[in-house]
Amino acid sequence: MEDRFYVVNGEILQDVIKKVVEVKELLHKGMVKDITEGVKTVGISRSAYYKYKDKVFPLTEGAQSQKATIALLISHDPGVLSMVLDTIAANNGNVLTINQDLPINNSANVTITLDISSLNTDIRNVMNILGENPQVLKTKLIAMQ
Known part of the structure; x- marks a missing residue:
């Protein structure tokens, strides 16, 4: 759902x-x-x-969301993070920060905060596109502001 x-x-x-x-x-x-x-x-x-806690977020009064933080679990394979970043860029997202944990059991947690003010689609659609790649094991929207 x-x-x-x-x-x-x-x-x-x-x-x-x-x-x-x-x-x-x-x-x-x-x-x-x-x-x-x-x-x-x-x-x-x-x-x-x-x-x-992961289901409710305050909305800044009168402002449309401009930033989103997403969490991903990705396979520890060459080019996976690059593919994630390319997908964000292809949809006019602008990466602000990236945090990647050390790989454990051949996968790594990645947290990305991005400027979504110029996205040519919805952040959920970007996450769905990322999730269609079998090397992206999990996607989650952490916060929007």
């Missing part, structure tokens, strides 16, 4: 969803040292935080 995204007024969200966003913001701003402190501060369980 394809992920679908909606923009909704926060007033209609369950309190737990709002509190998950609040924990993420506290962590980002360094106002709490870790997730445990964050969930205690806002009054939710760790399990509630982990259930929703």
Whole structure:
């Protein structure tokens, strides 16, 4: 099933969803040292935080998303990362940062933050294109802002 995204007024969200966003913001701003402190501060369980943390993102008021961070698990084969970058560039994405872990069990985690303001398609479509390559084992949208 394809992920679908909606923009909704926060007033209609369950309190737990709002509190998950609040924990993420506290962590980002360094106002709490870790997730445990964050969930205690806002009054939710760790399990509630982990259930929703990858599913809810704050939207900057009046702004269309300009950056996206994606996580990939890729095969440790020559040219795979180059193919990923070529795919992003072919769709007018501009890579801002790349972090690649050392390969373990012939695969490596890669996190890429890109400017999506000039994409000629949706970020989900870019991820689907990447995921069609058998050397890209997993794709995940981490955040958009």
